[in-house]
Amino acid sequence: MGRPMLRIVFLGPPGAGKGTQAAELARDFRIAHLSTGDMLRSAVSERTPLGQEADAYMRAGKLVPDDLVLRILQARLGAPDARDGFILDGYPRNLAQAKELERLTPIDRVVWFDLPEDVLVERLSQRRVCPLCHTVYNLATHPPKVEGHCDKDGAELIQRSDDQPAAITTRLRVYAQLTEPLLAYYRQKGNFRSVDATGTPAEVAKRIRAALA
Secondary structure, three states, X not given: OOOOOEEEEEEOOOXXXXXXXXXXXXXXXXXXXXXXXXHHHHHHHOOOHHHHHHHHHHHOOOOOOHHHHHHHHHHHHOOHHHOOEEEEEOOOOOHHHHHHHHHHOOOOEEEEEEOOHHHHHHHHHOEEEOOOOOOEEEOOOEOOOEOOEOOOOOOEOEOOHHHOHHHHHHXXXXXXXXXXXXXXXXXXXXXXXXXXXXXXXXXXXXXXXXXXX
């Protein structure tokens, strides 16, 4: 008898650790780790028709529309590595996206990464990003081997403008407003689990596995 299908959504504010946990868990479960940012970058770099459409919005400094993100996601769900399941990292971001996602695929578990705002601000203000490969580092918990430079390509790391403390507070408030209806939606479906995302990555991983059991 084969493994049951695992279709998981990780939700939580910026800096909650979703990407780190999703990557590790997806490897362990041998399922796909689906990040909307990675999917968009991949579609653009591969010059797929959907990627070219998304690139036009991104070059113009505009947000990629929900319907286009959904079509890119739909194409990605058809890839061989997603057939046994997936962890969707940071999507949906609002109630409308959740309803559209449900038309594409059933969801078995929704895991909410719960952290206090002060912890999030501290984490995000320590975040640095490689401008070439987009690897994310944290100066406190996951620093680069050589200070200020990416482990993979040696590029000088940058701090994004929206990772400044004042911008972070605004981002978190906007995110909370958008996600409140989304969390209520998943709670009433019975597949919602809230996980304390404070502590070390290993401690958080243990809580997530318990929530998925």
